[in-house]
Amino acid sequence: MSKQMILIGVIGIALLAGLVWFLTSDYGSGFFEGNSVKIHYNNADKDMIVIDNIPAGVTVLREFSVFGQARGPWYFEASFPVEVVAEGGKVVAMGHAEAEGEWMTEEFVPFKAEVKLTEVYSGPATLILHKDNPSGDEERDASVEVPIFIQQY
Template identity: 40%
Template structure:
């Protein structure tokens, strides 16, 4: 019994150690010419999802932000899954500084626009980095890259 318990504790500590020491996730911020503008994606409902499927009110483009950053806007109902969609704050090198989700505040089971709100707590970027992005992504439970759409809002970090 003691050996089993000791094995479980050691395995747990190894997994915990691995989680804290792995390299941070990077997001590719390079947009190819064919990605500028509308990027259509067909959903399982046959409705085409694109970057025009979301309107972000907060944060404003190129606004100076502090943590936590408040988020609001509207997106088509099929941008969400179970009334939420992921959002990340990244620096200009693609390092993820914080992540959370926005919540639909209306009936999200529609193809019409639905208001959303949320916030993201993020750590300040290292070095001299003052620019970054808030990346709004559609919730894509299928994991199919062809169904993934995201919109990047440029922001400035307050020092």
């Protein structure tokens, strides 16, 4: 074999090993091992709101997007509040998810939220999507909480 063929083989093996590592690694999995990692619904369920791209226990950077669908009553004026709470209870990001369609319906409406941490933080946190409740009536409060792991870069 020529040196060129050997070099191509070594590079191919290295790329394959890197791909296997990338597909099987989960940077934040050490914290969640042995802990119950589930999405928690408060006065809500999967028939009210579904998050499409942020599974429980996922590792995110300090800026990330959240996509999903929520039924029209989850929104008020086509949006609802989103926050990220650090392990100690400190809010490290606040914002709103925006409807991507007609929200005045009982059906599911797609949403998107751009989340950007306002604090420097790395570690376990909770992504919380709140049902918009302009009345402030506690009986109408609802939310979905997703455990996540924030990695700085």
